[in-house]
Amino acid sequence: MTKFVLKRLAHTVIVLLGVSVMVFFLIRYLPGDPLDVLFTQGSGDEVTAADDLAEGRRRFAEGIGMVGSLPSQYLNFLSEIVQGDLGTSIFRRIPVSTLIATTLPLTLQLAIAGQIVNILLSLPLGIVGALKQNSIWDRGGTAFALIGTAMPNFWQGIMLILIFAVWWPILPVSGVMDLGLSVEHITGIPIVDAFVTGNWPAFWSIIRHLILPAITLGASASLVRILRSSLLEVKHQDFMDAYRARGLRERSVTSHMMRNALPTTVVIFGIRLGAIIGGSVVVETVFAYQGMGWLLINAINQRDYPLIQGIVLTFTVFTVLANLLSDIVHGWLDPRVKVEAKT
Amino acid sequence: MSENPPRTELMGSSEFTNHHLGRTLEVRNLVKSFKVGSESFGKAERIKAVDDVSLFVPAGTTMGLVGESGSGKSTIARLICRLLEPDSGQVLVDGDEVTAGTKIPKGYARKVQIVFQDPTASLNPRWKVRRLVAEGIRVHGLRSRSETKERVAELVSLVGLPEHALDRYPHEFSGGQRQRIAIARALAVEPEVLVLDEPVSALDVSVQAQILVLLQELQAASGLTYLLIAHDLAVVERFCDEVAVIESGRIVEAGDPEIIHSRPEHPYTKALVEAHPVPDPHERTMYVHAQDKAEVAE
Incomplete structure (x- = not known):
């Protein structure tokens, strides 16, 4: 029985891995980039220079790990999950795990x-x-x-x-x-x-x-x-x-x-x-x-x-x-x- | 009877011997019809599955009931065990009458037991053998708890299963072994009449003989009365004292199995005999479906 449960839990890990690949890549291929919403001319209270916007966007993307190739982003995401970190919501600025809880x-x-x-x-x-x-x-x-x-x-x-x-x-x-x-x-x-x-x-x-x-x-x-x-x-x-x-x-x-x-x-x-x-x-x-x-x-x-x-x-x-x-x-x-x- | 193989006396020394002799089983003018089709479509009609059937099985003997599938033989088995209620007619066991419409006499289920065709379906898969066999004893309050335990072990060894079978589930056994469990379960309530509804049809040919021999030994030891239902004349011929051939709910021919097999009178019986495969290819005739053959003969 224990062996059966352990075997099934191992299957669970494989399923989760597959689902994580699908969800990670598919949502990123959807049209629409969340950073466009955050860093668009006139989206903030003050009118910001285009250069400042681009700089802000770059720093923000770095902060949430949205830089580099998609596969490398995915690997980062995986290693964070393994450490129990699901990341932070882009718009709510609250840890995802807190929102889920x-x-x-x-x-x-x-x-x-x-x-x-x-x-x-x-x-x-x-x-x-x-x-x-x-x-x-x-x-x-x-x-x-x-x-x-x-x-x-x-x-x-x-x-x-x-x-x-x-x-x-x-x-x-x-x-x-x-x-x-x-x-x-x-x-x-x-x-x-x-x-x-x-x-x-x-x-x-x-x-x-x-x-x-x-x-x-x-x-x-x-x-x-x-x-x-x-x-x-x-x-x-x-x-x-x-x-x-x-x-x-x-x-x-x-x-x-x-x-x-x-x-x-x-x-x-x-x-x-x-x-x-x-x-x-x-x-x-x-x-x-x-x-x-x-x-x-x-x-x-x-x-x-x-x-x-x-x-x-x-x-x-x-x-x-x-x-x-x-x-x-x-x-x-x-x-x-x-x-x-x-x- | 004289042509039957000699019955071994394996169980002669057992406690099982003769402590409950079989009784006569009699069926008089049994009728059962079923509704076919749906009333809402205006096509409902009644089909007579059993049409005025009478049988008499003397105590301690075996009557074979042979017919094609759909001929009504299993319905007769169910009517005798009161799993179905007859439209009219009587079933008598040892003079105890179970007439249509009247309340079943108390203890009737004890007197008549049934062994079904497919032991995979007839044994509750969630119960261990011990509980399966003990259930009948418990329901009828036949023995005390400790006696039941002994009796169950005895029955299991009687049908030729090892003692460790008691704590196993039905699916852990082969088909033949499962049928042995079903037989032990039927014997547990100490019946007088055993209705065997195609007890070997679902089994391998090699296992069929073993089960039939077991049933013969049990009969020799206890004097049980058997009604053996089969579609195969060859099985019946070896095993029965008398044979009745049933077609479309009616008995068309009855008598000594040897004679019926060698000199069938009714065209349906002839067709049944001929439909049986002949082991020697030189004697083999072309296979024709029994029903067609009967029609041609008529």
């Missing part, structure tokens, strides 16, 4: 809330669909999941805002919590901090602000079809009939069915978890939820190279770790996998 908890909070909605919807729909296959409940649940998957997140989010924040204003339009409220920084995750410090006004405000984006993320009920089909796969295996033939009551047979369908569902859930954190980019932008996804969109618009690199790499780490975790859980739930990992 403040926005990541919000993204996690939103992703987890979205997945709670997803699971609360998917479990009953998937289980009823499999147990009462082809019934009206099954068809209804599958149709619901299909519509949820087919509707783009941004459109769904805007519709929810329109209905529940504009026409029938019971929930806030955007943001993390009401203006004027704040929570003490303990874990960085606002909802946890508000709960721990007993800051109830902030706690309720955070929850109210979470509802619409969480529904947008989770209402696709993406697990319904996976859960339903893995339950159906087990349902039609001979060993279910073997249990019945042995005299087991239907209730126990059903519980065996659930337990055997669990590994597949958990693995797919885990694989998607990484993608979901990345998928929050759109939802965060629609709801002006100031998490890592929202920050990424801003960074891309400004061509803030170090910030883009840092966020994309963080997303990659989460995706790869979610995959690793789901593989470990799979091996733990399904004995057939464990042996394969050993050999």
Whole structure:
């Protein structure tokens, strides 16, 4: 098992290396140079001589390591990462790691809330669909999941805002919590901090602000079809009939069915978890939820190279770790996998 | 019976011997139909999978049920084990009646056990052999905890598996060994009738014989009653005391396996016999699908 985890962690390093190459070079080939924005005639308060501008630009570029050939810049970037330095945001003048540390908890909070909605919807729909296959409940649940998957997140989010924040204003339009409220920084995750410090006004405000984006993320009920089909796969295996033939009551047979369908569902859930954190980019932008996804969109618009690199790499780490975790859980739930990992 | 190979008495000294003699299995006028197609498209119709089937298997003997796939033989197996509910007809085990529509008598699942075709699918992959075999004993409260442990070890050695098999998962075994586990599991509840639904069809030819010999030895030792379902007349001929041939849910011919094989009367049986590959190339005739052959003969 340890060997398996170590091997996978080594793979993670390779994946990160590949992603870093892609993100580093691709964003630099995009049209638009952030330094053009910073050092253009008339961009500052005073009118500066063209020579001074060029000199300032050169010194600035040197300061953030944007000199020399791209490959040599990339190698510098790599050696800094190895030392734990993700660089400094060009426009915010704040270390990228600090920006990620403040926005990541919000993204996690939103992703987890979205997945709670997803699971609360998917479990009953998937289980009823499999147990009462082809019934009206099954068809209804599958149709619901299909519509949820087919509707783009941004459109769904805007519709929810329109209905529940504009026409029938019971929930806030955007943001993390009401203006004027704040929570003490303990874990960085606002909802946890508000709960721990007993800051109830902030706690309720955070929850109210979470509802619409969480529904947008989770209402696709993406697990319904996976859960339903893995339950159906087990349902039609001979060993279910073997249990019945042995005299087991239907209730126990059903519980065996659930337990055997669990590994597949958990693995797919885990694989998607990484993608979901990345998928929050759109939802965060629609709801002006100031998490890592929202920050990424801003960074891309400004061509803030170090910030883009840092966020994309963080997303990659989460995706790869979610995959690793789901593989470990799979091996733990399904004995057939464990042996394969050993050999 | 007289033509069967001599049954070894390997298990003669075992505790297993004769402590539960097999009972008669009787099926009377069993009918089961399935709905085919979807109602919303207006094409729904019912197809009779089992059409007025009657069988009588004396205690301690083996009845073979032969037919092509789709002929309804597996449906009969499932009806007998009450995995499906018959439309009408009766199943009697040792006089205990399981009539359509009535509640299944308590303990029926103990009397009749089934061994499925594919042991890969019929054994829960997440359970170790020990738990797989013990489950039935636990469900029916047959033995105390320590007795169960002993009994499970006994059953596993009875079907010819080593003791260390107990703590392994099904996927760690070969197909033949898995079928041995399935047989041990079926025997765990001390049944009187064993329904064998193509127990060797999913196995290698070399392993098929071993499993059939094991089943014969078990029958000789315990007097179990078998209903053996197969699509291969050759398997049935060697193994059964009587054979019934089923076509489209109906029994078309029944009797001594030797006679049925050498002098089949019904055209469908003839086609089945001829469809079987002949080992000697000089005696081989051209292969024709059994169904076509039957149509031609009619």
